[in-house]
Amino acid sequence: MRRRITAFAAVALSVVTLAACGQVEEESAPAGATIDTMFGSVTAPEQPKRVIALGWSDAEAALALGVQPIAASDWLAFGGEGVGPWAAGRYTTPPQILGTTELSYEQISGLNPDLILNTRSDASKEKNDELSKIAPTIGPPEGVVSYGTTWRQQMEMVSSALGKPDEGARLIGEVDAKIAGTKAANPQFAGKTVGVGAYYADKYGGYVRGDSRVDLMESLGFVNKPEIQALSNGNFYADLSREQIELLSADLTVVFPIGGDPAALRSDQVLNQIPSAKAGNLLLLEDETLLSAFSSASTLGTLWAIDNATPLFAKTLAPAA
Template identity: 45%
Template sequence: MRLPLGRLLPVAILSAAVALAGCSTTGTEDSSEPAATSSAAAQFPVTIPTAFGDITVPKQPSRVVALGWSDADVALSLGVQPVGASDWLAFGGDGQGPWNAGKYTTAPTILGTLELDMEKVAALKPDLILDTRSSGEKARYDQLAKLGVPVVDVPKGGEMYLTSWEQQLDMIGKALGKQTEAAKLKTDLDAKFTAAAQANPSFSGKTVSAIARTGDGWGAYVTGDGRVDFLQKLGLKNAPKIEALKKDSFYIPLSNEQLDLADANVTVVFLIQATLDQVKSDKIFQAVPSVKAGHVAYMDDKDISNAFSSSSVAGLSYAVDKVTPLLASALG
């Protein structure tokens, strides 16, 4: 089945301890847990600015439904197990990538992504709905808001599917009463990026083109997309000729005649409904100078590609470990 361009979102559409009936606590049972839970509960009520106004979460939620792209991923990173979740990247099972393997004690009910089954959502009796990286459509928000529980949608001033990993982490951390934990995760990932960049000084100032081969053809990502932001945090610079095409989208379709724009110090290729064989047999793409010279990194490992696409704090941390050596090798 061919997915809409939404499958490219952000970052890549347009490009809940012990599970007490799905309770969202962590399952940690040491003596510090009651104090930690009490501390989190003391933070409420909290108010979170969203595109649809300020949303107040009156008390620490215990039945979280995570609908937005990577919302469940982030909740798990904060020690909260959603009772329902959307599997945007089609992982199957509990809807999580390898960076979150084993974090559920009870698997969530898997829900829809673009289309919502409201009866299924309502049956979970949520006391908080997360939809922080989604279409940002008011009709979707209004549909969810009818359930009478707080809906934390895209951030104020945000655009469809372009909620950054930092914004997503901050919003979900606050909604779950996990602000301290969220701040630490952010600090740790920032430090990881810095360490990777410092360990690879050859990245500094080098140009990179983030290219996608999809079922519909070629395209390139520009600043604002999580893939490009990731590469820039490592010290690389998005190819100026591609960046110059940026308008109101993070993804630019490229015709065969424009493939020369993929030339850079290193070309990074993402495969979406396409195979590595297709790319390597494409004579026009293989003639791009950087590709021809071997300065190309193919993101054909599904786990790596999904880590990029998750644009979550845990997924990106995983990607730093896996992608950095590939880039270093491609740069030579």
């Protein structure tokens, strides 16, 4: 599905309603920031009160800014409030949990939102068109692949839409400082190739630039393996046949299961015979919390991932150092 946004002005002309005693005008909310998206510019209300977070980790971005969405999609199946432990305790009222790839527009409309966040999504024009009929919708930025909005772009867009650009800039600076410090403390990462792969439904795949995991690894000094990057087809992920699994072999190979048992990876003879596995440079990410942080692509999750995954990267890379 691809979506097409219709122009939506958060500050529309006054709505005229008919009452028994005559016509009554209701003034719309004051205009806030205007955010550029891949579907055009969208003006948010000045102080949105009923925010719905549909995009991948959009809820975590809002919570980091002190704004509690009234409803959100739980992309990583955390359950409960739909966010990782790095964002725990930031809700005072739990959100209503909505769908992810399949949305109920009737349900969303019934929540009477004044702003919808969908910054990291499948970039469907059809969905954006329908959501924009309900409330101003902040879709992905121009030029990104599906689900390819970076943590930085997400925070810039969300903080602007929520009227908190200065706080957003502070959080971006915090992550930048963490990345810079970690990179400086691990000079052995510089220029080393990395292959990041996943195992899902008995199939392997490799991630390319535009995926938050690869982007994080490269920000720490690694270089995505060129042979995997060459498979990029406008998406963040490329399927690999069993004959292509060796493409994941690099100075550091990071592989994880999606919704499956990591035991399948530990026992896979093909995976464990690739050169990086034989050299001891294959890292299987098995801790679900760490894997979720690595995949969250929010400012909060990225900070958690850097703190907890970097020691594993360094330890696994050591045999080749």
